[in-house]
Amino acid sequence: MFRFIAADLKRNLAGAAIVALIIALATALGVAVTLQERALRLGSARAASAFDLVIGAPGSETQLVLSSVFLQAAPLPLVPGTVLSGLARDPRVAWAAPIGFGDFAGDSPIVGTTAELVAGMGGVSEGQVFSKLGEALVGALADHKIGDAITPLHGRLGEGGHAHAEARYTVVGRLKPTGTPWDHAVLVPIEAVWAIHEHHDEDEEEHEGAEHHEEEEHEHHLDFSRPIDPAALSAPEAPGLPAILVKPKTFADAYKLRMEYRTDRTLAVFPGEVLTRLYGTLGDARRVLTAVAAGAQGLVAASILLVVVVHILQRRRQIGALRAFGAPRGVVFSIVFLETFAVIGVGVLAGFGLGWLAARSISSILTEESGIAMPVVFTAEDWLAALALLAATVVIAAIPSALAYRQSPAEALRG
Incomplete structure (x- = not known):
């Protein structure tokens, strides 16, 4: 089964890579916003901690x-x-x-x-x-x-x-x-x-008062x-x-x-009191940007789901042939699920890497301009967000897999 999945992904490598890249960019947007806001908060707090x-x-x-x-x-x-x-x-x-x-x-x-x-x-x-x-x-x-x-x-x-x-x-x-x-x-x-x-x-x-001064x-x-x-x-x-x-x-x-x-x-x-008020403003801006990023991720997820479903419908005869050669429904479900999950999962993980690199680059520029060291770090909250995205990936991958699971081999071959 895994050899079949690898061969299928290799045959459709360009399309799979484009889908993974789109998912990675959408994920990176949200990750970069979160990491950069935290880096600014941590850096400014550390800078102010030296002065009571x-x-x-x-x-x-x-x-x-x-x-x-x-x-x-x-x-x-x-x-x-x-x-x-x-x-x-x-x-x-x-x-x-x-x-x-x-x-x-x-x-x-x-x-x-x-x-x-x-x-x-x-x-x-x-x-x-x-x-x-x-x-x-x-x-x-x-x-x-x-x-x-x-x-x-x-x-x-x-x-x-x-x-x-x-x-x-x-x-x-x-x-x-x-x-x-x-x-x-x-x-x-x-x-x-x-x-x-x-x-x-x-x-x-x-x-002062001089008419001419060189x-x-x-x-x-x-x-x-x-x-x-x-x-x-x-x-x-x-x-x-x-x-x-x-x-x-x-x-x-x-x-x-x-x-x-x-x-x-x-x-x-107290410098900390002033920074707390500034953090409130940053928090508001972060919520707006996070909402924008979430909206972008939702649109990407919907688009990817539509593309995958259309792709499955276009491959009805191939799926029907697998069933006709004796492949159980569970195997067909697993093949479609693992292919979809692999492409989307790679995009999500790559998005976290791209988001981290983007936040590091922005922090380096801001540190050079302001002198404030801004640590870009992942926390438990970020890993929970990654798990949530992977859980959403499971749901998305299950939809086209269920369509393939329910497909009748005879109808697929006749079609």
Whole structure:
């Protein structure tokens, strides 16, 4: 029987391959949607897990998290610098680190912060932590090497940005991998960011009101050779900050701090809470796409069933000949069932493979653009879905098999 099935499939190889490919593409659509949505959820959750609490000025909670945790540059209102000094003295806080951004090194965002954040993210894999204003750390996947000199750019050159020619950073260390956008970032002392932009503002004041101004490169440079002064962070005249990342000592402290800093002057959020709301939106989109994929699979299944039934009707004389030569009804049923199940089953399994490859490709592109590692993994839910599709295949394959089973050999031969 199996030799007969193999010979029959070989004779109709082109048609069987086309049917299997159509089924595979329809299955892959649903699988890719499910895997990609899960990868985005897992990747963003892991990226946010390193930061328990984010404090900034009142405004959009979503933008605060996207800018501070995922380094999606956007103008944020500034929280007073005195908030940082208050958090540093708070016994409920393990560490509090400011972040300031707006500058770039190529495509890598430059983030002004402190050594506390470096330690909180796992420390360095090589080199050392910055100790002077002109020193920088690079993320695990950044293109820069230890010893490289970096000239910060305000914004991106292709988007109207300009170079801070008066400033130079020297790379002194590399961060350990985190699987987050911080792997592509350049970390510098927050005091250096303040000094650069204060210097830039002074230059603009000098040229204000001039009738004619030619582009020139400043011959004087900022003094970045001096050591970092921790007292500058707690000084009353400390500049405002876009955001402060906070590590509470306990779970209870985190909720107390969040409640205490949700005022008309400050905003405190848990990144996980913001992501949960975003996941709700993603879930809605996933349900729509899953419904579209299910509809496509249903149409394909109906079309394949119609094709198989027509194919069986066209082979009535062959089936009648098998019966006339003494093949039992059960054998005829098994031949038709196994052929149909093999073609559709191969399409379903190939669809899971194609869906996985598609999700991996999309995740690779998104990881390259965002820096968020997105794991594409199958779960028990996916294997249950595969079993459900194979069970549906059994039902579909049984319909033409039943038609062949009930067929009378005499009528088939006469026809």
